[in-house]
Amino acid sequence: MVSIDVWNASVDFPIFDAKTRSLKKAVLGKVGGKIGTEQKVPIIEALHDITLSLKEGDRIGLVGHNGAGKSTLLRLLAGIYEPTRGSSRIVGKIAPVFDLGVGMDPEISGLENIMIRGLFLGMTRKQMEKRVDDIAEFTELGDYLQMPLRTYSTGMRVRLALGVVTSIDPEILLLDEGIGAVDAAFLSKARTRLVDLVKRSGMLVFASHQDDLLFELCNSALWMDEGQVKMQGSLREVLTAYKGRDPYEHLDKETLARLGQAPVLTTKTGEI
Protein backbone atom coordinates (compact mmCIF):
# COMPACT_ATOMS: atom_id res chain seq x y z
CA MET A 1 0.00 0.00 0.00
CA VAL A 2 1.39 3.38 -0.97
CA SER A 3 1.13 6.44 1.25
CA ILE A 4 2.68 9.85 1.82
CA ASP A 5 2.53 11.63 5.17
CA VAL A 6 3.76 15.12 5.83
CA TRP A 7 3.85 16.64 9.31
CA ASN A 8 4.14 20.41 9.89
CA ALA A 9 6.55 20.70 6.99
CA SER A 10 8.01 23.98 5.75
CA VAL A 11 10.38 24.53 2.84
CA ASP A 12 12.55 27.68 2.76
CA PHE A 13 14.77 28.95 -0.02
CA PRO A 14 17.51 31.33 1.15
CA ILE A 15 18.36 33.81 -1.62
CA PHE A 16 22.00 34.74 -1.28
CA ASP A 17 22.23 37.19 -4.16
CA ALA A 18 19.04 39.24 -3.57
CA LYS A 19 19.17 43.01 -3.07
CA THR A 20 17.73 43.22 0.45
CA ARG A 21 17.31 47.01 0.56
CA SER A 22 15.09 47.17 -2.50
CA LEU A 23 13.24 44.05 -1.35
CA LYS A 24 12.27 45.77 1.89
CA LYS A 25 10.76 48.63 -0.05
CA ALA A 26 9.02 46.38 -2.55
CA VAL A 27 5.25 46.45 -2.82
CA LEU A 28 3.70 43.16 -1.73
CA GLY A 29 2.96 41.06 -4.80
CA LYS A 30 -0.15 38.97 -5.33
CA VAL A 31 1.68 35.88 -6.49
CA GLY A 32 4.54 33.91 -4.99
CA GLY A 33 5.61 32.75 -1.57
CA LYS A 34 6.34 34.93 1.45
CA ILE A 35 9.69 36.70 1.38
CA GLY A 36 11.13 37.16 4.85
CA THR A 37 13.70 39.97 5.17
CA GLU A 38 14.36 39.96 8.91
CA GLN A 39 17.45 37.81 8.46
CA LYS A 40 20.65 38.94 6.70
CA VAL A 41 19.82 36.68 3.78
CA PRO A 42 16.23 37.00 2.46
CA ILE A 43 14.29 33.75 2.66
CA ILE A 44 11.38 32.68 0.49
CA GLU A 45 9.07 30.50 2.53
CA ALA A 46 7.70 28.41 -0.32
CA LEU A 47 5.79 26.02 1.98
CA HIS A 48 4.60 26.77 5.49
CA ASP A 49 3.44 24.24 8.08
CA ILE A 50 1.95 21.64 5.75
CA THR A 51 0.31 18.56 7.25
CA LEU A 52 -1.09 15.98 4.82
CA SER A 53 -1.95 12.32 4.73
CA LEU A 54 -2.25 10.82 1.23
CA LYS A 55 -3.36 7.22 0.70
CA GLU A 56 -3.66 4.54 -1.96
CA GLY A 57 -6.38 5.49 -4.45
CA ASP A 58 -6.11 9.23 -3.87
CA ARG A 59 -6.25 11.29 -7.08
CA ILE A 60 -5.55 14.82 -5.98
CA GLY A 61 -5.56 17.97 -8.09
CA LEU A 62 -3.31 20.77 -6.84
CA VAL A 63 -4.63 24.24 -7.61
CA GLY A 64 -3.52 27.76 -6.70
CA HIS A 65 -2.08 30.97 -8.12
CA ASN A 66 1.40 31.26 -9.66
CA GLY A 67 3.97 30.80 -6.94
CA ALA A 68 1.47 29.40 -4.42
CA GLY A 69 3.75 26.41 -3.76
CA LYS A 70 2.30 23.63 -5.96
CA SER A 71 5.58 22.59 -7.62
CA THR A 72 7.48 22.87 -4.35
CA LEU A 73 4.87 20.66 -2.66
CA LEU A 74 5.20 18.07 -5.47
CA ARG A 75 8.97 18.06 -4.97
CA LEU A 76 8.51 17.64 -1.23
CA LEU A 77 6.11 14.72 -1.83
CA ALA A 78 8.66 13.21 -4.23
CA GLY A 79 11.41 13.38 -1.60
CA ILE A 80 13.42 15.72 -3.85
CA TYR A 81 13.17 18.51 -1.24
CA GLU A 82 13.69 17.73 2.43
CA PRO A 83 11.48 19.81 4.72
CA THR A 84 13.43 22.69 6.32
CA ARG A 85 11.23 22.14 9.39
CA GLY A 86 8.82 19.28 10.11
CA SER A 87 9.01 15.83 8.55
CA SER A 88 7.64 13.55 5.84
CA ARG A 89 7.35 9.83 5.11
CA ILE A 90 6.95 8.33 1.63
CA VAL A 91 5.92 4.68 1.22
CA GLY A 92 6.05 3.54 -2.42
CA LYS A 93 8.01 4.19 -5.58
CA ILE A 94 7.66 7.70 -6.97
CA ALA A 95 7.37 8.48 -10.69
CA PRO A 96 7.98 12.23 -10.86
CA VAL A 97 6.84 13.80 -14.14
CA PHE A 98 7.76 17.44 -13.61
CA ASP A 99 9.36 18.26 -16.89
CA LEU A 100 8.55 16.12 -19.89
CA GLY A 101 12.06 16.59 -21.27
CA VAL A 102 13.99 15.55 -18.17
CA GLY A 103 16.20 12.52 -18.65
CA MET A 104 16.28 12.90 -22.44
CA ASP A 105 19.62 12.98 -24.27
CA PRO A 106 19.72 15.14 -27.44
CA GLU A 107 22.57 13.13 -28.96
CA ILE A 108 20.89 9.71 -29.00
CA SER A 109 17.96 8.51 -31.09
CA GLY A 110 14.29 8.75 -30.19
CA LEU A 111 14.14 4.98 -29.68
CA GLU A 112 17.11 5.02 -27.31
CA ASN A 113 15.56 7.94 -25.44
CA ILE A 114 12.37 5.93 -24.96
CA MET A 115 14.41 3.29 -23.11
CA ILE A 116 16.41 5.79 -21.03
CA ARG A 117 13.36 7.81 -20.00
CA GLY A 118 11.48 4.63 -19.05
CA LEU A 119 14.37 3.48 -16.83
CA PHE A 120 14.48 6.94 -15.25
CA LEU A 121 10.78 6.58 -14.37
CA GLY A 122 11.38 3.31 -12.55
CA MET A 123 10.69 0.72 -15.28
CA THR A 124 13.02 -2.21 -16.00
CA ARG A 125 14.78 -2.70 -19.35
CA LYS A 126 12.64 -5.82 -20.02
CA GLN A 127 9.39 -3.94 -19.34
CA MET A 128 10.46 -1.15 -21.67
CA GLU A 129 11.47 -3.57 -24.44
CA LYS A 130 7.93 -4.95 -24.40
CA ARG A 131 6.39 -1.47 -24.64
CA VAL A 132 8.67 0.26 -27.09
CA ASP A 133 6.67 -0.69 -30.24
CA ASP A 134 3.44 0.56 -28.72
CA ILE A 135 5.09 3.84 -27.70
CA ALA A 136 6.65 4.26 -31.15
CA GLU A 137 3.26 3.79 -32.81
CA PHE A 138 1.58 6.25 -30.46
CA THR A 139 4.12 9.00 -31.20
CA GLU A 140 3.56 8.75 -35.00
CA LEU A 141 7.21 9.77 -35.41
CA GLY A 142 8.01 6.98 -37.89
CA ASP A 143 11.59 7.05 -39.22
CA TYR A 144 12.37 10.03 -37.02
CA LEU A 145 12.69 7.58 -34.13
CA GLN A 146 16.07 6.54 -35.59
CA MET A 147 17.29 10.16 -35.67
CA PRO A 148 19.04 11.98 -32.80
CA LEU A 149 16.63 13.85 -30.54
CA ARG A 150 18.32 17.19 -31.31
CA THR A 151 16.73 17.06 -34.80
CA TYR A 152 13.21 17.03 -33.31
CA SER A 153 10.89 20.01 -33.03
CA THR A 154 9.51 20.86 -29.57
CA GLY A 155 6.19 19.21 -30.38
CA MET A 156 7.94 16.04 -31.57
CA ARG A 157 9.88 15.84 -28.29
CA VAL A 158 6.68 16.23 -26.32
CA ARG A 159 5.06 13.39 -28.31
CA LEU A 160 7.99 11.13 -27.50
CA ALA A 161 8.03 12.07 -23.82
CA LEU A 162 4.28 11.71 -23.46
CA GLY A 163 4.42 8.31 -25.15
CA VAL A 164 6.90 7.06 -22.56
CA VAL A 165 5.26 8.69 -19.55
CA THR A 166 1.85 7.20 -20.38
CA SER A 167 3.34 3.71 -20.77
CA ILE A 168 4.71 3.29 -17.25
CA ASP A 169 3.14 1.54 -14.22
CA PRO A 170 3.69 4.02 -11.41
CA GLU A 171 3.04 3.37 -7.73
CA ILE A 172 2.89 7.09 -6.96
CA LEU A 173 2.48 9.42 -9.92
CA LEU A 174 3.36 13.09 -9.39
CA LEU A 175 2.47 15.22 -12.42
CA ASP A 176 3.32 18.87 -12.87
CA GLU A 177 1.50 21.02 -15.38
CA GLY A 178 3.66 20.32 -18.47
CA ILE A 179 1.36 17.74 -20.01
CA GLY A 180 -1.24 20.45 -20.58
CA ALA A 181 1.20 22.25 -22.88
CA VAL A 182 0.85 19.72 -25.68
CA ASP A 183 -1.02 20.80 -28.82
CA ALA A 184 -4.74 20.22 -28.56
CA ALA A 185 -5.01 17.55 -31.26
CA PHE A 186 -2.29 15.40 -29.73
CA LEU A 187 -3.58 15.93 -26.21
CA SER A 188 -6.96 14.59 -27.25
CA LYS A 189 -5.16 11.48 -28.58
CA ALA A 190 -3.15 11.19 -25.37
CA ARG A 191 -6.19 11.68 -23.13
CA THR A 192 -7.27 8.03 -23.04
CA ARG A 193 -3.69 6.97 -22.35
CA LEU A 194 -3.47 9.50 -19.52
CA VAL A 195 -6.73 8.31 -17.98
CA ASP A 196 -5.50 4.68 -18.20
CA LEU A 197 -2.16 5.68 -16.69
CA VAL A 198 -3.90 7.25 -13.71
CA LYS A 199 -6.13 4.16 -13.28
CA ARG A 200 -2.98 2.00 -13.13
CA SER A 201 -1.25 4.22 -10.58
CA GLY A 202 -1.64 3.71 -6.85
CA MET A 203 -1.81 7.45 -6.19
CA LEU A 204 -1.83 10.65 -8.24
CA VAL A 205 -1.02 14.24 -7.33
CA PHE A 206 -1.46 16.55 -10.33
CA ALA A 207 -0.72 20.30 -10.36
CA SER A 208 -2.64 22.05 -13.10
CA HIS A 209 -4.43 25.23 -14.10
CA GLN A 210 -6.65 23.32 -16.57
CA ASP A 211 -10.08 22.43 -15.19
CA ASP A 212 -10.95 19.86 -17.86
CA LEU A 213 -7.78 17.84 -17.29
CA LEU A 214 -8.22 18.06 -13.52
CA PHE A 215 -11.77 16.71 -13.79
CA GLU A 216 -10.64 13.89 -16.02
CA LEU A 217 -7.79 12.73 -13.83
CA CYS A 218 -8.64 13.72 -10.24
CA ASN A 219 -11.42 13.15 -7.72
CA SER A 220 -10.33 15.53 -4.98
CA ALA A 221 -8.36 18.73 -4.72
CA LEU A 222 -6.03 20.73 -2.57
CA TRP A 223 -5.89 24.52 -2.89
CA MET A 224 -2.48 26.01 -2.15
CA ASP A 225 -2.19 29.67 -1.22
CA GLU A 226 1.00 31.44 -0.13
CA GLY A 227 2.66 28.15 0.70
CA GLN A 228 -0.21 26.85 2.82
CA VAL A 229 -3.12 24.49 2.29
CA LYS A 230 -6.13 26.80 2.04
CA MET A 231 -8.73 24.10 1.37
CA GLN A 232 -8.98 20.37 0.79
CA GLY A 233 -12.10 18.60 -0.49
CA SER A 234 -13.90 17.37 -3.59
CA LEU A 235 -12.55 18.80 -6.83
CA ARG A 236 -15.74 20.66 -7.63
CA GLU A 237 -16.05 22.23 -4.17
CA VAL A 238 -12.44 23.35 -4.10
CA LEU A 239 -12.48 24.76 -7.65
CA THR A 240 -15.73 26.59 -6.90
CA ALA A 241 -14.18 28.23 -3.84
CA TYR A 242 -10.87 28.97 -5.60
CA LYS A 243 -12.39 30.45 -8.75
CA GLY A 244 -15.53 31.92 -7.22
CA ARG A 245 -17.78 30.04 -9.67
CA ASP A 246 -18.85 26.48 -10.38
CA PRO A 247 -16.28 25.09 -12.86
CA TYR A 248 -18.95 22.92 -14.51
CA GLU A 249 -20.59 26.05 -15.90
CA HIS A 250 -17.52 26.69 -18.02
CA LEU A 251 -16.56 23.23 -19.22
CA ASP A 252 -17.29 22.72 -22.91
CA LYS A 253 -19.99 20.26 -24.00
CA GLU A 254 -17.46 17.73 -25.24
CA THR A 255 -15.68 17.58 -21.88
CA LEU A 256 -18.95 17.36 -19.98
CA ALA A 257 -20.05 14.48 -22.19
CA ARG A 258 -16.76 12.67 -21.60
CA LEU A 259 -17.09 13.12 -17.86
CA GLY A 260 -20.66 11.82 -17.83
CA GLN A 261 -23.30 13.52 -15.76
CA ALA A 262 -22.07 16.42 -13.66
CA PRO A 263 -21.68 15.32 -10.04
CA VAL A 264 -23.81 17.24 -7.56
CA LEU A 265 -22.11 19.66 -5.21
CA THR A 266 -21.93 18.16 -1.73
CA THR A 267 -21.09 19.66 1.60
CA LYS A 268 -18.87 18.11 4.27
CA THR A 269 -21.87 16.25 5.67
CA GLY A 270 -22.61 14.79 2.27
CA GLU A 271 -25.97 16.39 1.47
CA ILE A 272 -26.65 18.62 -1.54
Ligand SMILES: Nc1ncnc2c1ncn2[C@@H]1O[C@H](COP(=O)(O)OP(=O)(O)OP(=O)(O)O)[C@@H](O)[C@H]1O
Ligand atom coordinates in the same frame (compact mmCIF):
# COMPACT_ATOMS: atom_id res chain seq x y z
N1 LIG B 1 14.48 27.02 -6.37
C1 LIG B 1 13.89 28.07 -5.84
N2 LIG B 1 14.60 29.08 -5.31
C2 LIG B 1 13.98 30.13 -4.75
N3 LIG B 1 12.65 30.30 -4.68
C3 LIG B 1 11.90 29.33 -5.20
C4 LIG B 1 12.46 28.17 -5.81
N4 LIG B 1 11.43 27.38 -6.23
C5 LIG B 1 10.30 28.01 -5.91
N5 LIG B 1 10.57 29.19 -5.28
C6 LIG B 1 9.59 30.15 -4.75
O1 LIG B 1 8.67 29.41 -3.97
C7 LIG B 1 7.35 29.88 -4.17
C8 LIG B 1 6.49 28.73 -4.65
O2 LIG B 1 6.88 28.38 -5.98
P1 LIG B 1 6.27 27.12 -6.76
O3 LIG B 1 7.09 26.92 -7.99
O4 LIG B 1 6.15 25.99 -5.83
O5 LIG B 1 4.83 27.69 -7.13
P2 LIG B 1 3.68 27.09 -8.07
O6 LIG B 1 2.42 27.11 -7.27
O7 LIG B 1 4.11 25.79 -8.64
O8 LIG B 1 3.60 28.20 -9.20
P3 LIG B 1 3.20 28.12 -10.78
O9 LIG B 1 1.73 27.89 -10.88
O10 LIG B 1 3.60 29.47 -11.26
O11 LIG B 1 4.04 27.04 -11.40
C9 LIG B 1 7.45 31.06 -5.14
O12 LIG B 1 7.45 32.24 -4.38
C10 LIG B 1 8.78 30.87 -5.83
O13 LIG B 1 9.32 32.12 -6.11
